[in-house]
Amino acid sequence: MTTLTEANGAAGSAAARRATVLRGLVAVLITALSLGWTAELPRLLWGRVYLVQEFSLVILGLCLALIYLSRDLRGRDYAGAPARFNLLIAALVLGTCWYAAWRYKVLSAQMFYFPVETFIIGAIIVPAVIDGLRRMVGWALVLIVLAFIAYGLWGNLMPAPFTARPWTVMDLAPHLVLDTTAMVGLPITIGVTVVIPFIFFGVLLNRAGGGEFFSDLAVAAVGRFRGGSGKIAIVASALFGTISGSAVSNVVSTGVISIPLMKRSGFSGRVAAATESVASTGGQFMPPVMGAAAFLMAELSQTPYETIVLAAVLPALFFFFAVFMQSDADAIHQNVSPVPREERKPFSQVMKQGGHFLLPFVLLIVLLFNFNQSPELSALAAAVLVAVLGLTRGYGGERIAFRDILEAFRKTGQASMEILAIVAAAGFVIGVLNATGVVFALTSIMVDVAGGDVVVLLALTAVISIVLGMGMPTVAVYVLLASLVVPALVHAGVPKLSAHMFVLYYGMMSMITPPIAIAAYAASSIADEKPLAVSVTAMRYAWIAYLVPFIFVFRPEMLLSKSHFDAAGLTEVVLATTLLIFILNGALAGYLRGALRWPWRLILGVTGLAVFLALVSGSHAVPAYALGLAVMAACAGRGYWRRRAWNPQSQP
Numbered sequence: 001m002t003t004l005t006e007a008n009g010a011a012g013s014a015a016a017r018r019a020t021v022l023r024g025l026v027a028v029l030i031t032a033l034s035l036g037w038t039a040e041l042p043r044l045l046w047g048r049v050y051l052v053q054e055f056s057l058v059i060l061g062l063c064l065a066l067i068y069l070s071r072d073l074r075g076r077d078y079a080g081a082p083a084r085f086n087l088l089i090a091a092l093v094l095g096t097c098w099y100a101a102w103r104y105k106v107l108s109a110q111m112f113y114f115p116v117e118t119f120i121i122g123a124i125i126v127p128a129v130i131d132g133l134r135r136m137v138g139w140a141l142v143l144i145v146l147a148f149i150a151y152g153l154w155g156n157l158m159p160a161p162f163t164a165r166p167w168t169v170m171d172l173a174p175h176l177v178l179d180t181t182a183m184v185g186l187p188i189t190i191g192v193t194v195v196i197p198f199i200f201f202g203v204l205l206n207r208a209g210g211g212e213f214f215s216d217l218a219v220a221a222v223g224r225f226r227g228g229s230g231k232i233a234i235v236a237s238a239l240f241g242t243i244s245g246s247a248v249s250n251v252v253s254t255g256v257i258s259i260p261l262m263k264r265s266g267f268s269g270r271v272a273a274a275t276e277s278v279a280s281t282g283g284q285f286m287p288p289v290m291g292a293a294a295f296l297m298a299e300l301s302q303t304p305y306e307t308i309v310l311a312a313v314l315p316a317l318f319f320f321f322a323v324f325m326q327s328d329a330d331a332i333h334q335n336v337s338p339v340p341r342e343e344r345k346p347f348s349q350v351m352k353q354g355g356h357f358l359l360p361f362v363l364l365i366v367l368l369f370n371f372n373q374s375p376e377l378s379a380l381a382a383a384v385l386v387a388v389l390g391l392t393r394g395y396g397g398e399r400i401a402f403r404d405i406l407e408a409f410r411k412t413g414q415a416s417m418e419i420l421a422i423v424a425a426a427g428f429v430i431g432v433l434n435a436t437g438v439v440f441a442l443t444s445i446m447v448d449v450a451g452g453d454v455v456v457l458l459a460l461t462a463v464i465s466i467v468l469g470m471g472m473p474t475v476a477v478y479v480l481l482a483s484l485v486v487p488a489l490v491h492a493g494v495p496k497l498s499a500h501m502f503v504l505y506y507g508m509m510s511m512i513t514p515p516i517a518i519a520a521y522a523a524s525s526i527a528d529e530k531p532l533a534v535s536v537t538a539m540r541y542a543w544i545a546y547l548v549p550f551i552f553v554f555r556p557e558m559l560l561s562k563s564h565f566d567a568a569g570l571t572e573v574v575l576a577t578t579l580l581i582f583i584l585n586g587a588l589a590g591y592l593r594g595a596l597r598w599p600w601r602l603i604l605g606v607t608g609l610a611v612f613l614a615l616v617s618g619s620h621a622v623p624a625y626a627l628g629l630a631v632m633a634a635c636a637g638r639g640y641w642r643r644r645a646w647n648p649q650s651q652p
Contacts, residue, residue, distance in 0.1 A: 016080035019069065026066045027413025028406065030059060034196035034416075038376045052193065053108070053184040054101040059192040060125075060183075061097025063420040064132050065090040066413065071135040093128040096121060100177065108178050115170060122173025126428070129183070133421045140516075141472050144480070145425045149176075152432040161444065164436035175431060182431025186299045187423035187479050191416075194295045197379040199415050202240075204386050204408040205360065209395025213354030214239045215257070220347040223339035227331020229265040230275050232339070233258035234323055237279035238286050247474065247511045247519040250280035255526045263527065266336035270530075273523035274512075274537035278323055281511045281519050281542070284474055285504065286316045288365055293478045293504055295375055300482045301500045306369050311497055311559035314574070315505070315548045322544035322581045329589035354395045360385045419475055426479040433483055446488040457492050458553060461485050462506045462546075469510030470518075477507035495564070498556050502549040509545055512538040540588050544581060547612060551577060554616040576615045579628050584608040586635060593636040600635050607631040 037055055042048045068090035069082050082090075100107070100121045111118050126149075134142045152172050155164030167175070176182045205211065215236050222231035237254050255276040262272035284290060287309045294312070298305040330336075360382040367378035390400040433439045450457035464485055469477035481503035489499035511519035517535040524534040539546075548558075555573050556564040586592030587604035596604070607628050614624030 019078065019081040023066060023069050023414075024410050026062055026069065027411075028409040030062045030066070030413035030416055031196060031200055031409040033059060033062075034192055035200065035380060037193060038197050038380045051104065052189050053180065054104045056184050056188045056192050057097045057101035057104065059196075060129075060188065060420060060424055061094040061101075062413075063417055064097065064128050065094040067132040067135055067417050067421065068093065070414070070417070073135075075135040075138065089128070092124065096124045096128075100125070104178070104184075107174075108180070111174055111178060115174075118174035118178060119170050122175075122177045123169075125177045125183075126173055129421065129424045129428070132417075133425045136418045136421050137473060137476075140470070141422065141425065141476050144468075144472075145428055148429045148432040151438065152435055155436050155438070161441040162438060164438060167435060172432075172435070175435060176428050179431060179434075181434040183424050183427035185427050185430060187296060187426045187430070187475075188420065190295045190299055191420050191423040191475075194374075194376045194379075195419055196412060196416050197376045197383065198295075199419075200408060200412040201360070201364075201379045201383040201386065203411045203415065204383050204390070204405065205357065207404050207408045207411075208357075208386050208390025208400050209354065209398060210357040210360075210386065211240070213350065213357045213395050216345050216350045216354070217347075219339060219344050220350045223344045224341075225328075225338055227265075227267070227327055227336040228339040229258070229262045229336070230267060230271070230327040230331060231324060233262060233272075233275050234279040234320065234327060237276060238283040238320060240280075240283060247277070247281040247284060247508070248522050250283060251277055251519050251522045251526075254280070255523050259523065259526045265339065266334055267330065268334060269527035270533050270537050271330050271334070273527035273529050273534040274520065274541055275323075275327055276526075277512055277517075277519040277523040277534065278538050278541040279320075280523075281508055282316070282319050282323065282545070284508055285312050285319075287312045288361070288368070293474055296475065296478060297482070297500050297504065298375075300479075301486075301496055303497055303500075305375050306372075307497070307561065309368070311501060311552075311561060313560060314558050315501070315552060318548060318577055318581065319542070319544055321578075322585055323541050325581065325585040326541045326589055329585070329591040332591055333589075353397075356389050356393055357386070357395070359389070418473065422473055422476045423479065426476060429480060430483050439484060439487055442484060443488040443491050446485075447492055450492070452492075454492050454494065454553075457488065458494075458502070458550060461489060461503065462549070465503050465506035466510045466513050469507040470513075470516035472510075474508055474511070477510065478504050481507050494553055495556050495561075497559060497561060498553045501559065502553055505545055505549045509542065512542055514539075543584060543588060547580075548577075550616055551612075554618075572621070573615070576611065576621070576625060579625060579632070580608055580611050580615065583611060583628055583632050586632070592632070593640040594638070596635060596638075600638065603631060604635055 036042070042050060068086045070078060072078060072083065072086070107114055107118055107121075130142055130145060133145070149172070151158070151164070152167050153169065154166065155162070156166040158164065178184065218232045218235035218239070219228075222228055222235060225231060233254070236258060237250060240250050240254050258276050259269075259272045262275065263269055267275070284293060290309065290312060294305065294308050297303065297308050363385055364378050364382040367373040367381055368375065387405055390404070392399065394400060446457060446460060450460055465481050468480055468484075482500060485503050486499045489502065490496055494502070511517060512535060514532060514535045517531070517538065520535040520538045521531040524531040527534070551573065552558040555569065557566050557570040558573050558577075582592070583604050586596060587601045587608060590596050590601055592604070610624045611628040614621045
């Protein structure tokens with residue numbers, strides 16, 4: 001009996017090892033093919049030119065196969081070998097996607113001449129994508145996708161103005177998979193050709209020691225200030241968030257270090273979790289990378305990538321300035337000291353050991369802006385430089401080996417599963433919208449509900465963006481909103497870039513806005529705090545992100561666009577927004593050069609609202625700004641004279 005048990009255990013271990021090797025090979029192949037496509041190896045080596053849709057189907061097949069090899073029916077990671085049923089599905093989906101890629105040129109051009117063949121392809125790939133999405137991100141996005149597919153099939157039963165011509169399953173399934181306005185359209189193209197190289201860049205940078213360097217750099221730069229642990233978390237999470245493009249994954253990866261550090265230094269668990277979730281969310285609109293959303297925005301808005309990066313600079317700076325001030329005020333409230341000297345490396349030592357890791361970012365920016373290279377090629381060049389630096393110098397004398405680069409290939413492939421499943425499913429939504437024309441009806445309805453008032457339309461859009469974004473990753477939120485909501489804003493006269501940035505901001509605010517604030521909830525589980533309390537505190541930290549979108553819609557100078565450049569207007573926007581941050585931060589944090597009681601906080605709040613309205617409307621600006629300066633000076637003076645008698649431990 002013991003021998004039989006041992007034999008079964010050995011067989012299971014062998015099967016688990018084979019499954020691990022298989023998953024690794026598939027993940028490495030995903031990354032290698034994407035980087036090879038970026039480097040144009042098919043053309044350079046074999047003189048072959050393939051359609052990007054063909055390549056997308058090849059990568060999607062590998063991605064879906066990897067999902068079925070990695071996740072069980074409940075979406076849990078396989079500890080050992082996957083079930084045989086999953087192996088069969090993985091093989092079927094991979095074969096179908098590759099067959100569709102092989103036949104794509106013929107089938108896409110003559111879809112209606114091969115109804116059975118195209119239907120079989122659609123009938124396999126559509127359910128596989130939806131089930132793969134469910135295994136990766138849960139039911140929230142899946143239910144939305146299913147609702148749109150149902151609308152495509154039975155839209156004729158909807159009341160006007162949502163009535164659409166009906167599609168049969170035989171027609172809709174092939175359309176969703178093979179049409180360039182659906183699954184193989186822009187979202188998945190950006191996913192397989194642009195996002196994967198940037199993920200590889202981030203993974204390799206972290207593997208080579210860049211992650212540790214940036215953490216030490218944050219400690220050296222701001223650790224010596226009061227509440228230094230909170231400021232460290234903000235800087236580090238912003239740097240990691242801009243590369244990862246996922247608030248939740250960034251919270252999970254950096255929060256396990258930053259949240260305990262903040263709690264040990266004196267921050268409450270609620271504040272520590274809120275700080276981490278806000279900084280991780282803000283990192284997604286932090287230039288120059290901005291996660292994956294910026295690349296999608298460039299394609300969907302037909303705006304150069306460098307224009308989007310430039311547009312994000314001032315809003316991001318204002319956002320993190322406000323977050324820093326909130327963190328500083330909480331550090332005073334909770335009497336948080338700087339990070340002890342023995343836990344901080346000198347700034348000069350950190351730069352000496354790892355300053356070379358700034359070079360890949362310099363190269364990335366120079367290639368993007370000075371040489372007008374594509375984002376994916378710029379990311380690949382930066383990744384190559386990271387590999388060279390990691391192999392020759394590393395960080396702190398610890399260099400990487402070639403096996404670490406191979407491991408980065410594997411981790412990149414695994415990290416790509418979620419985003420590729422999302423963009424493929426988002427293609428279904430876009431395909432239905434194009435097939436039914438519902439987006440035009442929705443645009444008309446939103447404009448009618450707003451009564452032609454742009455302010456009401458923006459407020460309605462903000463609410464829709466937060467509601468639709470609840471429980472969904474950033475990329476999915478943005479693609480959905482760009483397809484559904486942006487046309488209504490553009491139709492109402494909002495500049496295209498401002499409209500796309502508006503929904504991006506509010507879509508990402510769903511990460512920390514109750515009731516389903518997934519970034520705040522992820523941080524609360526690490527801090528062992530109540531999720532709702534963390535989410536409310538996170539909203540206080542990120543308050544500026546709820547107002548900035550209205551500012552850059554009505555004052556597009558903030559986005560540094562050439563078409564709206566006005567030196568005087570830009571100066572006013574910068575100074576007025578800075579004033580607004582000082583005033584409303586004091587009102588929300590209860591501190592402005594000293595503790596403020598509720599009557600003074602209320603006065604500051606009302607004054608801040610007046611400054612905001614004057615800024616966005618352009619009317620009575622000078623009196624409002626003068627009032628703001630006077631009230632801020634009065635509150636700061638009162639706070640300063642009361643500060644010596646104030647006991648920090650008595651404050652909430």
